[in-house]
Amino acid sequence: MRQDWNYVPLSKACLIKPPKSEARQRLHQSDLVSFVPMSDLGIREKFFSSMEEKPFGKVSGSYTYFADDDVLLAKITPCFENGKLGIARGLVNGVGFGSSEFIVFRPSGELASEFLFYYLSQDGFRDAGQRVMSGAVGHKRVSKEFIENHLIPLPPLAEQKRMVAILDEAFEGIDAAIANTEKNLANAQELLESYLSSVFSRSSQDYPQKPLSDISTFSSGGTPSKRNDTFWCGDIPWVSGRDMKSTQLFDSQLHISVSAVAGSSTRIAPIGSLLILVRGMGLAHGAQVAELMVACAFNQDIKGVHPKSDLVPRYLVFALRHKINSSENILSNAAHGTLKINSEGLKNVLVPIPCIEKQNEIVTAIEALKLGIQHLESIYQRKLLALAELKQSLLQKAFSGALTSEMPDKQQKEAVA
Known part of the structure; x- marks a missing residue:
């Protein structure tokens, strides 16, 4: 002070x-x-x-x-x-x-x-x-x-104006750096979708395509009764829409018991199954498709997809994310302004089917790109955090009196002019 x-x-x-x-x-x-x-x-x-x-x-x-x-x-x-x-x-x-x-x-x-x-x-x-x-x-x-x-x-009004002039100039430069970093971050996030589009557009031309209903089976989920405490104290992961934030699911926030599965419409999906969010605001960010790395149950806003043996589950995750996002007929509005995936449209999604070796090759290339993008995103996020902290550091310095007290008299006069 x-x-x-x-x-x-x-x-x-x-x-x-x-x-x-x-x-x-x-x-x-x-x-x-x-x-x-x-x-x-x-x-x-x-x-x-x-x-x-x-x-x-x-x-x-x-x-x-x-x-x-x-x-x-x-x-x-x-x-x-x-x-x-x-x-x-x-x-x-x-x-x-x-x-x-x-x-x-x-x-x-x-x-x-x-x-x-x-x-x-x-x-x-x-x-x-x-x-x-x-x-x-x-x-x-x-x-x-x-x-x-x-x-x-x-402080005196003239000194307030000096402080404002200094902060205006500094924040203008910081804001330009923030805008440039946010643009780079958005470009990095769009890079994966652009790559998926090129991969699966080419695959659709080079390999036979089959409807999803021909290459997999489906299962529906449900929510055990909230009134039964024993249903919610088990070891079985139970997935809801808020868990669908990754392309791989290792666990979930909630767990249910064996008796919950027996007493409700929910079913356990085995490892290697895919979960697709079919209703909810999470769809505003595009298709939410995840491969199960653990057996789990799931709620009614999610559909289980169980690929046949000639499909690499991870390949199908990326294929479905691209196909759903690029289709105009699958996503639609549900009640209360939420989004939903049309069941018939989902079953009729055409998936290109290369050989297993080629599927694994495509997955390896996508995962490598994802890793590089995540590294870039981490760099950009850290830069944005550093720029925000720089702003706060300048404000703290300004209102402790250090900002203008360090300025030479000539610079102070120029700032207020």
Whole structure:
């Protein structure tokens, strides 16, 4: 902490929740204003864009009021922890209304909006707020007392502007590096799908194709009764949609007993079987197909596929992932907006069938590529983490006073000019 800085509660440095009467005094009911739902507020993005306009009279009753240069902060979980905040700029008629879950700060003349934005962007601020959140699970909010009483440094306005200028320049470079890394990460993730497409498009031309129903048998799953405790204390892995995140399944989060299998519609699939997610939001990320490395049971959102002896299960995993993802007839919408795989469409998926040796050769090449992609993804993920940590390090340095105190006088003057 800088000894020459003044530290004041946020309630003293800002007007929190400006009154709607300001807008009522200068706007008619039919005048348009900006409307900002929670989805429009970015994650630690300095300025947000309002995509909607609504008549003042339609939103002035139950929505949160703010104006140009006010700072908005989400107060509800998980938006608060994620860092949803931003500065209002370019509002229609200078006025906006939005989510009731916004906290609105109007900085005093001694506090710059950009300085406040960067201060609220700190992990330390959000961590402190998270510790005192209250409310029902999924609806916890940061407390009014925490916001009002939280101390913020209040250096001279000129120094605030110097800090903002330094952070703007540094964050611009970091954000460019983040965007480039995210692009590389996306390209790495798309590389496997592109390779699968080339492999199986070529295989479809070079080898005979057979419907999945001709080369495998199917089984359905079920959920044992939750009311019977003895059903859920066994040693048999029981797979649900949330376990379908890998192309190989070695275990699951839940286990059931032999009596659960006997007393329900679920069945045990042997090692070498494939599980396909046929219903659920997991399908939004594409086909979820996994080879079983242990015998297990599974729920009704999953279908078991049991390949015949002339098929390498691992080959069929990759073939089905590609075929389902590239088909327009297999995936469709189910009830409540979820996705499902059409049973008849799945049975009729055409799979190219090379000899066993060629299947193993294809699997070896795909696994090698996957390993290389995973290595690249790990590098990019570590870089993204390092860049995020660099941002937080700069913020911590800034609000401890070290950032501007280390600047030569000439550089300070250039920063504020």
